[in-house]
Amino acid sequence: MQYRDVAFGWRVIDWIIDLGAKLRAEKLVRIRPYLMVAPAFILVSLLAIGIFYLGWLSIHSFDTFLFQQGPISAEQYKRLIEPPSGEFYMNTLSRTLVMSLLVTAVSMxxxxxxxxxxxxxxxxxxxxxxxVLLLVPFLMGEIVRTFAWFMILANRGALGWILGLFGIEDGGILGTPQGVFIGMLQVSVPLVALLVMPAVRRIDPxxxxxxxxxxxxxARIWRHILIPLAWPGLAAAVVVVLLLNIAEYDMPAILGLGRLPFVANIIGDIYTLQQNLYLGSAFSLVLLVISSLMIMLPFILIRLYWIYFVARKT
Amino acid sequence: MRYFATNLKGAISGSVKLATIMALSVALIPTALTGISDASEPAAEPDKKPDRLIVRTWGGSWKDTYAKGAAASFTAKTGIPVEIDVTSFSEIQVKIQQSVNAKRRPPVDVVLTIGPMAYAAQVQKISMPLDKHLLTNLGELSSIGMPAGTTNYLNVSTYSQPIVYNPKVITMPAEISWNEIFDKKYAGKLFVTNTYSSLLYPVAKMLNLDLAKDDLTPAFKKIAELKNSISATGDEEEFVAGIEAGEVTVGITLAATALEVGGLKWIVPKEGSVVGTEAMYVPAGLPEHVSFYAQMFINEAISAANQGALAAGIGESPVNVKASIPDFMKGDPAFPLTDADIAKYGIVVPVDLDARNRDKWQAAYTAAIQK
Structure with a gap:
């Protein structure tokens, strides 16, 4: 009969208890907060490495046919603004930002x-x-949800059928900005509500x-009490929803019928159809910088407003 | 199936080695078809077999046809199950490039892709040279199957991209030019693919532009005239979804897709329609025993029986001259079967020209068709 270490499990538990006791020891108390943030720090560091790698690729020329990196060059960034495709890339960027801001504002x-x-x-x-109504969109996958809207907004979908009753042919709004807007809004509104709820709950009725x-x-109560006191929740909602909208992929691809691409769609095409990781990296970084600035700007402005106007008045 | 496979494995190893059979059969291959590696010694059958072989194809009828055809006969002969992977053809190429560069094992063992991508894979050395000894069906291929100079891939079928329309909604003249789709009557109902070749090559031919020598700006400007007429872009799936949702009545897509949807008609304009190839290659960096069986899979895919099944299943023209041709293909210019058919109805662009300009032409095309 083979020997079995029946006490092995207990020894592991003892070891964990010992480790816990050591961690509680006074000499470790000071570094415990650092240990607790270590996983998050490691994750962010890995992301930083990824972003650094994107940056490194974006400042090199690249031969897609030979799949060979060339010397350091601004070629990829130039391609984003110069003919023949620069105007299109910039149109796509502005469409992404304008639509995201609009959807975020209406969602709020x-x-x-x-x-x-x-x-x-x-x-x-x-x-x-x-x-439950707010949570339903999150219970189905993004693709299923988007295709549900596809069926509703198509010419032969529910909207087309209803408009057809009034004699309007081909009344579907697939492939239009309105179609993409509605699809994005349907995800953003519940998200805002769920993010803002805890802040509203904290306001004393x-x-x-x-x-x-x-x-x-x-109206005055909303303006002077509810909105200022719900501000932390609103700010969190703006950040999350705006970032999610800027990175949107499925809605423009499916509800836009591929006609109204967002930056994420074009980056996907650059990576796959053009096989150009370097140009895709440059566009990714441009989007990252612009979206970061967009997130930071309102907070900076509000901070300045508080410092120079509100604080001085009081 | 497992019982059968085990028995077959025993039968093969107990009597005549598979590699020996192949070495004997290779004598039938004409020496003219020699882009493929002609090692003097036939590759020895490896001692071990892979647990499975992962083959990248397209989804839908591609997946089903390959699963029932080449994959089934390969498994029957070797006992190795085949797993079909339907990662996008362009995405898998990037993954293989990254795997080979990082000296990691590529994610798939056999890649079915389009000809220019297979050619690029050969140039980039992310695919491995094929061994003629393992490709016993090579001698049955037409010149399209193995173009001169290819060493790392074989074309397994050809496809064409004519103009496809819904006859319940619109009618089209019996003879048209590519200029027809620029007619405003198709505005808001036109589908174009998101890859440049299906439209750029016909428009360049219509404008008498030489793809290799001329500046293609006029062709992209002409394509940009369609910007407001296009209702949808994408791949075959998007075309089908657009047709079914009533968003598309006319488009440029594979004749095979139109056939699969049913109820559609197609027409090859007088300038011809793009004829492309689907090709198979084995990624570099696989263990030797895997690459051995990966090549055996390619050999199965080009056999007459599986090529016939491929033609019937996905509606693409076979490259094996002995393959049975489905009735629907015969006499239809959208399914060119011979060199003469291709010369008459097809627009064929050399794969190296296509592969060299992919990045530039794709970027300009996307900008021309998108808003």
């Missing part, structure tokens, strides 16, 4: 009241119902009641 307008309704409604049934008692209109 629609998502915040939805979050408020869920938090403040006294009806448990309504709260659950609205929450008595503040609203007090303001109303003092004669404030609902």
């Amino acid at each position: 307008v629609l998502g915040l009241p939805a979050a408020y309704f869920i938090v403040r409604t006294p009806s448990r049934t309504m709260r659950v119902l609205v929450l 008595n503040l609203e009641r007090a303001a109303a008692t003092l004669g404030a209109s609902p």
